Amino acid sequence: MAINAENVKSQMRKGYLEYCILLIIAKKPMYVSDIITELKEAQLIVVEGTLYPLLSRLKSSGILGYQWQESLQGPPRKYYELTDDGRQFLAELEEGWEEIKNVVELIKNKNI
Amino acid sequence: MAINAENVKSQMRKGYLEYCILLIIAKKPMYVSDIITELKEAQLIVVEGTLYPLLSRLKSSGILGYQWQESLQGPPRKYYELTDDGRQFLAELEEGWEEIKNVVELIKNKNI
DNA sequence: ATAAATACCTTGCGATACAAGGTACTAAAA
DNA sequence: TTTTAGTACCTTGTATCGCAAGGTATTTAT
Numbered sequence: 001m002a003i004n005a006e007n008v009k010s011q012m013r014k015g016y017l018e019y020c021i022l023l024i025i026a027k028k029p030m031y032v033s034d035i036i037t038e039l040k041e042a043q044l045i046v047v048e049g050t051l052y053p054l055l056s057r058l059k060s061s062g063i064l065g066y067q068w069q070e071s072l073q074g075p076p077r078k079y080y081e082l083t084d085d086g087r088q089f090l091a092e093l094e095e096g097w098e099e100i101k102n103v104v105e106l107i108k109n110k111n112i
Numbered sequence: 113m114a115i116n117a118e119n120v121k122s123q124m125r126k127g128y129l130e131y132c133i134l135l136i137i138a139k140k141p142m143y144v145s146d147i148i149t150e151l152k153e154a155q156l157i158v159v160e161g162t163l164y165p166l167l168s169r170l171k172s173s174g175i176l177g178y179q180w181q182e183s184l185q186g187p188p189r190k191y192y193e194l195t196d197d198g199r200q201f202l203a204e205l206e207e208g209w210e211e212i213k214n215v216v217e218l219i220k221n222k223n224i
Numbered sequence: 225a226t227a228a229a230t231a232c233c234t235t236g237c238g239a240t241a242c243a244a245g246g247t248a249c250t251a252a253a254a
Numbered sequence: 255t256t257t258t259a260g261t262a263c264c265t266t267g268t269a270t271c272g273c274a275a276g277g278t279a280t281t282t283a284t
Contacts, residue, residue: 003173005204008130011240012212014272015127018120023219032231042218043211049273052233057271061115074230075280092117096124097216099155104128104209106154107135123271126241144262162241164264169240186261187249225284232279239271246265254257 013044015100018054019093020044022082025064026090031077055080063089125156130166131205132156134194137176138202143189167192175201 024030024038032051039046058064063086066078082090136142136150144163151158170176175198178190194202 003130003169003175005201005208007239008205009208009211010272011130012127012208015124016212016216017272018123020216020219023216027222038219038222042215042222044215044219047273048232049234049275050271053271056233057115063115071230071281073282075232077231089115089117093120093124096117096121099121100124100128101213103154103156104132104135107132107150107156110139110150110154119270122241126271129241159242160263161243161245161265165240168264183250183261185250187263189262227284228282230279230281232277234277235275237272237274241268241270243268244266246263248261248263250259250261252257252259254255 016097017044017046017050018058019090019097021051021054022058022063022086022090022093025080026082026087029067029079029081031069031079033077035080058086062086128209129156129158129162130170131202131209133163133166134170134175134198134202134205137192138194138199141179141191141193143181143191145189147192170198174198 020039020042021035024035030038032048032055035051036046036048055064059066059080062083064080065083065086066080068076069079070076132151132154133147136147142150144160144167147163148158148160167176171178171192174195176192177195178192180188181191182188
């Protein structure tokens with residue numbers, strides 16, 4: 001029930017997590033560990049339990065596809081990549097993100 | 113189950129809605145209708161059913177306080193205002209927001 | 225064989241936006 | 255005086271999603 005800053009920051013993260021993940025996969029096909037590493041480099045900590053369901057949803061919505069690929073050390077990996085629909089979708093998120101930045105700026109600067 | 117852009121945009125909104133609301137109340141005490149109007153002006157559509165529980169949570173967490181105030185036409189209104197803790201909290205959200213903008217920029221610009 | 229490392233996935237929980245519906249007060253019209 | 259309209263407050267139920275915790279499967283080294 002109580003609200004704390006961490007809580008809200010985590011709420012903020014929810015919103016743009018999908019966006020960030022798609023930005024990363026858009027560059028080149030990636031599997032879960034790669035994605036987590038990339039996010040961590042950008043200071044965005046995400047765990048497996050978050051990522052697997054999210055990727056599955058994006059897959060079944062036709063935004064992502066994947067290919068199995070052998071690994072040199074361990075079981076095969078699922079490399080996710082954007083579909084054409086996925087690129088379209090990412091473009092829309094891009095817009096959404098710009099809108100949000102706009103809204104916050106508008107509110108901040110009003111009556112100042 | 114299906115994912116669409118509207119859905120995700122609404123997810124994005126969730127994250128920074130609290131931030132925007134606090135930014136608005138920080139300027140001067142406001143009651144629900146005022147807040148909705150301000151948000152609408154910034155293109156952020158929010159309904160009562162969202163706002164009331166959110167304000168209650170912020171109140172019981174000590175981030176907001178309120179004062180009843182008579183209205184010229186209708187029942188009295190609850191004017192919410194930031195407490196000292198609330199200002200501290202808002203400052204933390206400010207940081208969180210800057211961090212998020214940073215993360216997105218980092219991911220966007222990596223390997224370009 | 226067994227253990228360790230790596231990879232995939234699922235279940236249960238808590239948080240929260242939103243739709244829909246409800247209560248209460250004021251003032252003006254019937 | 256009753257009724258209606260307007261304004262304000264609040265609650266309940268639903269769906270979604272991040273995350274912690276736990277589980278399964280494959281490969282490689284001991």
